[in-house]
Amino acid sequence: MxxxxxxxxxxxxxxxxxxxxxxxxxxxxxxxxxxxxxxxxxxxxxxxxxxxxxxxxxxxxxxxxxxxxxxxxxxxxxxxxxxxxxxxxxLERGLSDARMEFSTVRALLDHRENPMAPPRTATIRFTVGAPELAAALDAVRFAASTDPELPMLGGVLLDVEGGSLHAVATDRYRMAVAHVGGSGDAAPRAQITVPSALADAMRALLRDGGSAQLSVAGNHVALETGARQAAGQCLDHDFPDYRRLVRLPAGTRALIDVPAFRAAVATGPVRTAETPEPGAAPSRLSVLKVAGDGTVAVCADGDDDPDSVAVNREFLLDALAAGARDQLILEFGAPTAPMAIRRTDTEDTFSLLMPVRLDT
Structure with a gap:
């Protein structure tokens, strides 16, 4: 038995x-x-x-x-x-119906011209502190996609406007956003997606402190620190409008001690769930809920509280590490809404994890 x-x-x-x-x-x-x-x-x-x-x-x-x-x-x-x-x-009838609907959607898409990023014609320069940009890249890099069928997500979006730079990465199941201030040309908003390999090369330049200058000319991007430079081509795809994706209703917030919580997640009970990717191994889930005293518990098997939220354990550990703080805030909405991992010192740097349903 x-x-x-x-x-x-x-x-x-x-x-x-x-x-x-x-x-x-x-x-x-x-x-x-x-x-x-x-x-x-x-x-x-x-x-x-x-x-x-x-x-x-x-x-x-x-x-x-x-x-x-x-x-x-x-x-x-x-x-x-x-x-x-x-x-x-x-299934065949459903697939036929879906193909008809998708054909209609594609036709609508072909007729609308609303790219998120404005055309890049003028050279744009933005100066930022190297430690701050390094921290921003560290906060988001883990969420970049590796799926070859979604090349537009295979890097880090750098969104520069006025005196602000947002770094963003997502693979559909998680998203990370980081903000850093700086100074630059009085130019329109510039959005470029830096391939993951180039983003890693840029990060390697930022180890010595000081300042860094980001420059964009057409589809070419470069980062300079002193006499060193990392440069290459941006991804020739429009990144999705992350600003729409991060508009979440306020949820229940819980302050966590990161080292203790990481240990609880790493050693705590897990459940398995089929991944949406064909042929992929089942994912291991941590089921979380906010206790009455405001602490976050890792639920054991048999605890089926309808308000609990299940997330991919590996993704959660990555997000906790990327938070780079001894204390972070976990924000829970509905069990079907993304869970946010936020810093205590800023609202502009955070991660989102998509929940996983447990009843299928």
Missing amino acids: RSIGEMARSSGLSVSALRFYDGAGVLVPARVDPVNGYRWYGPEQVDEARLLARLRRAGMPLADIRLVLAGWSSTDSELVRRLLQTHLRR
Whole structure:
């Protein structure tokens, strides 16, 4: 017999998903302890759970999955084949409808011309303290995308306007924003996306302190510190309007001691969830909630508080490290809203982590 935790590890389904499927009558444990309520599964149920996980990833409705599992256990292959074929036709119809809608959206996109960044024609120069720019790059670099299918996210956006520079990076599942003040030409706003490799080369120049000068001419960007320079081409893509993405309603804030909280996250319980990327290994999640005394707890298996928020544990540890402070503020909105990791000394440098649903 396997415990629910062992069943989760063997099947790829999360503990909360197994509880849900038990309650829905789809995958009922072989035995439930009458004293403590612990669920126990038979060895033959591992294959059923894996089959269930595959069917859910394929989007099959629970009512059909219940019949597939019943037919599977009774070797009723004809029923199973008919259900699979019916669902496949449903998916094909849905894909056809989605293609039609996407074609309409693409046509609308082709007819609108509203690039976020203004054309870069004049040379723009911006001077900033090297330590401050180094800190800004350190605060956001971890969130840059490595997905080759989304090249517009494969770097760090430098957004210069007046006496301010914002550095921004995102991979869709997390976003980091950092602000640093400086001085520059009285020019219109300039937004350039620096490839990750060039951003790393720029960061390497900023180790000796002093000041640094950022210059942009057309699609060429350079950073100079004294006699040294890192230069190259900007990414030839428009970065999404990050300002719209960071407009979040106010949430519950909790001040955390970063070293202690990092240790709690690194050693605390985790749950597994399927990643949205095909073929990727399941992600490991930390489930967080704000306790009554204002502290943030890492929830154990079995704690299904509806107000808890699940986030990718690796991403959370990266964001805590990038915060570079002994104290940070965690801000929680709804369980489906991004969780913010903010500094105590500024509102302009922060990270956002997208939550992960636990009930699928």
